Amino acid sequence: MNILLLGSGGREHALAWKLAQSPACDTLFAAPGNPGIAQHGQLVDLAATDHAAVLAFCSEHAIGLVVIGPEAPLVDGLADSLRGAGVPVFGPSRVAAQLEGSKGFTKDLCRRANIPTAGYARVTNKAEAQAALAPFGLPVVIKADGLAAGKGVIIAMTHAEAEAAIEDMFSGSFGDAGAEVVIEEFMTGEEASFFALTDGTSILPLGSAQDHKRVGDGDTGPNTGGMGAYSPARVLTPALEAQVIEEIIRPTVAAMAAEGMPYSGVLYAGLMLTPTGPKLIEYNARFGDPECQVLMMRLEDDLVALLLAVAQGRLAELGSVTLSADPALTIVMAANGYPGTPEKGGAIAGISEAEATGAKVFHAGTALADGELVANGGRVLNVTAKGPSVQAAQAAAYAALDAVTFPSGFYRRDIGWREVEREGGA
């Protein structure tokens, strides 16, 4: 079967790497892809925003499965266009992708389905926001409702900070994403991510991971898209995982189906493990980046078979997902300037030397300039390794990273620190 993968980051490189390993995959096409993805498939110049062009490409190249990597095309309804034309697609419809596209939508769904999450208020103007703010304690969390590339969340320590954040959002700093605002109760605990495949009815747990959102060592500095991750997140014990499935994932999938918005794809739950149990922070309608890289590193099953079963509503036919018992860990190498304006064009070398150690280096933001590999984004490479413990995976990933030369980049030196500490290693 021919497969079309949409996206260009490290998440998509990891997906391409696994998709291409499947005996069911004839030609893998990727749009726009990146130089790492080009090792596994053919890059095509196709804009995900041009639904007619994507449909024409699918019919011309007999595409049997489209895999949508990032959130923007999902929220834009690309999966609906493909499904409407009878093309199997991995990714939720526009209305189902509201689970990521509108924080207020998700909070209301949680309220209706009795899903544990932070208390909240939805507001559409400053006066409403000021009135709604009063009952919340401090800190209080202020969120732009729509997609804001991970930047639309302010944790305000004072009411003045909260009012400034509200002012900022309603004055258009986040564009349309800030036209509506959600005010949330602040939750405490450790964060973990949980991933489940669902075809709208059946659910197949995929595994857990923990991201590192702050740019600096010791979880300091501004938020990023994620500077590194490991899987599994053992802080989500089997008992807690079962609780997450029963109290959060299952009621969400059931409510979406009952309300005529069946959710088909991967459901990524950002969780806070609070003293009173796991609570939903937010949903994403796609794989996490870089969490996908560690999940793919551990996945022992045929990814095409899994994603196709989701796309065709046949997930019930599959028993379970097999992940390696060995943890995986990935370190993001970012370009200087990230998460602000990253320096572009910096030279990169040593990837084959790094991979000779047994690690896998996923390309997240690279390009070829005159045949040389250079940085072309904020997050540039994801150096990923497995080991019998998180500590061993961490040591293997950093040893591989030492073989990479990227003078205009930086990385965190402590990815996995919480789990390494729990393993008694640091």
Ligand code: AMP
């Ligand atoms: P989000 O973009 O919704 O994932 O939020 C970004 C980060 O803000 C999360 O990973 C949490 O660290 C933090 N956060 C969001 N909502 C809350 C909340 N209600 N309580 C505490 N922290 C939160």
Ligand code: GLY
């Ligand atoms: N790593 C966080 C995300 O993909 O949203």
